[in-house]
Amino acid sequence: MRELFESTIERLLADGSGSETVLASEGGVWSATLWDAIEDSGFTLAAAPESLGGADAGWADLYVIARAAGRYAVPLPLSEALLANWLLGSCGLEPQSGSLSFAANAQLTLSAGRVSGVLRDVPWGRHVQTVIAIADNDGVGPSLVVLARSQAQGIEQSLNVAGEPRDTLFFNNAVVVDSAPLPNGLSSEVLHLGGALIRSAQIAGALTRLLEMTSEYAGQRNQFGKPIGAFQAIQQQLAVFAEQTAAANIAAQAAFVQSDRALNWFAIAVAKVSAAEAATQCANIAHAVHGAIGFTQEYALQLYTRRLWAWRGEFGTATRWSQQIGAQVCAVGGDGFWPLLTQDSVSGASA
Incomplete structure (x- = not known):
């Protein structure tokens, strides 16, 4: 199911969520055509049970949808609808279309x-x-x-x-x-926890696209007779960028996989911290490599860096989640630390 989701959502968003669409949304335009295409493809109901008209997809399958929403800076509540209909199904309620x-x-x-x-x-x-x-x-x-x-x-x-x-x-x-x-x-903090989960995947997707843009620019922009990507200082920065992007993607994917049966508090907290820290560091590198062009309205870089800056603080900052991880580790003590790292779920834990 995951492979089908990934290929379909990538094609759909590549065609429908370009820079013009994103900029129009920032001007107050609701992208009705793109939303209709997403709904017609059934993605908003993917997490709902089959008995209620959904695809009964687990979070491990839904990761590619949330990541694609970040990769293409989708100016619509696609990830929010995934979480909302999953929770409706978990409560035995009919999923919501529209x-x-x-x-x-x-x-x-x-x-x-x-x-x-x-x-x-x-x-x-x-x-x-x-x-x-x-x-x-x-x-x-x-x-x-x-x-x-x-x-x-x-x-x-x-x-x-x-x-x-x-x-x-x-x-x-x-x-x-x-x-x-x-x-x-399910605690009363389930939407806060689920929000952190989907934002971690969106940040991972945006970082992946940003790395592609920055690497491509470094290979094309010439200075002193050769591409700036040939300079050791730029290469080192791009290596850090790639490391942080990989860490954010792995942490987010792990949180989705470990939340397949129940939202895994510890994995989600780790994913949000990893994603938020990567967002800060990688946005800085992207703008440093691009120079002044990265801040211009016409160039798409700022569409992604502004979203990274926004998403890293939504549903809990890195500082807040780090403090809660520390409190959880201290609470379980030395004997409980390894089981905490390797368990499938922290039942009932909430932010």
Whole structure:
């Protein structure tokens, strides 16, 4: 399944998510044609159970989709829809067709089928039809709720440094589309953890594309009669770039594979730290090698570096995840350290 996903999504995004499309989205344009093509291909429902109309794909298979979303700087909530429909299926709810996102930062109360509260930093919130979030179910416990964006009483629009919408939605006694209690094994932080997972793969994809662009430019740009890539200092920087990119890709892929049955807190935390650190270092190298052209609007480099700068801090910074990894290691002690590194899942662990 993974090979089929990879070949199909690569062809689709290579044709539909060019620099012009990405720049248009930063100007407020919703890429309806590209979204329709993604939906028609069935990718937004890939993680949903077959019994509910999905492909029942595991996270190991979904990695290539999330990575491609980063590689092509897809200006749409493709990764967000993967996570949202996976969680809906895990809760026994029908997957949502149409544009879909989620809110990891939610302060909601659910009572008698109605929700009040606020959703913050909703990716593409102003554009999507449906948003999922975790609500406090009238003191009973956390529940997953499905909300129509049209039910929002107000929207406070905001953008991240990449020009991607990260909006705040306000609800007051809004009727929910659907809801269900979170099953055992899923904490109220599941969307925060899942968000870190998908961002790690997107960063890995963006780094891969950025490395290709930087290596190609270093081979074409001549200085003192030869390509700048022939100079030892540039070669050393490109080697560091390649090492960091490989580390981010391996860590992200490992997190997806180890989360196939249940989200693996430790693997996801490691992947997010690795991806965030690589994003910082590699963006710096890319701009140093390219010089002034890397900052121009016409050249695609800045589309990727701005997304790396934005994504590295979403759903937890490297510092925050590193602190939590340290706390987890200290908690299990010396005898528990090796099992922590090699286990399949840290059940119930949350950020």
